[in-house]
Amino acid sequence: MKKAKPQKVIRKRGAQPRRGRAEKKPALQLNFMPYLRIGVMVGGAGLVLAALLSMVLSVGRVSVERVAFAGDIRQVNQDQLVSRVNPYIEKGYFGLDLAAIKRSVELEPWVLSASVEREWPWSLRVTIEEQTPIAYWGRTALLNHRGEVFAPASVPKNLPLPTLEGPDAASVGVMQAYQLMTQLLVDTPLQLSHLLLDDQGQWLGVAGDGVEIKLGRKQPVQNMKRFLRVYREKLQTRFADVQQVDTRYINGVAIDWREGKT
Incomplete structure (x- = not known):
């Protein structure tokens, strides 16, 4: 028996080999689940933000009770x-x-x-x-412990306080001078009830029963010391008879006596 000769296949140029079955293209599948999840998450976050915003606005309107x-x-x-x-x-x-x-x-x-x-x-x-007042400042204000002037609508009367006066800008200096002078008077029966710095820079103190003490323009504390030396030596027993003391002298003081008390 003769063997069959294999047939020669002649292919045209550009021709593709034949396949037994036509290959099927896979169907296009769309998966929307990830997008759906994202949408749900965004929507949920939006609801949370809206709730938080509503809460913040609500809290912001809370009144002070x-x-x-x-x-x-x-x-x-x-x-x-x-x-x-x-x-x-x-x-x-x-x-x-x-x-x-x-x-x-x-x-x-x-x-x-x-x-x-x-x-x-x-x-x-x-x-x-x-405020803690330590002195009257003139007739219409008070002085606190810092030397600051404050002026209430109604200044209390008859407080056990001295009266200090001067330009408002000099209030601290007047307070400090008063404090130094009162320390000098500690071992005497005298009390400094009034200390004034006038517009010309002159100092005037009032002690005892209204006795005026002129302390000059410069070194009022030193002049107070000079007065106290004379007071202890000459005036202590007769101070009620004194009207005024002028300390504006280098070597002493001048004394004005009350009428009929010379």
């Missing part, structure tokens, strides 16, 4: 304090401008300093440190 004033308040008018705070609490608890409230409260003449803080829940606390 209580204002408490603390400290050793004796002279400060509380109604005046309230009127100074009220304009600022309209912005709500979280809108309070604490620094502005502090500045406003410290405009009250009797307030030396104030501290302002929020207190939970929904309260404002204002702690007051009052």
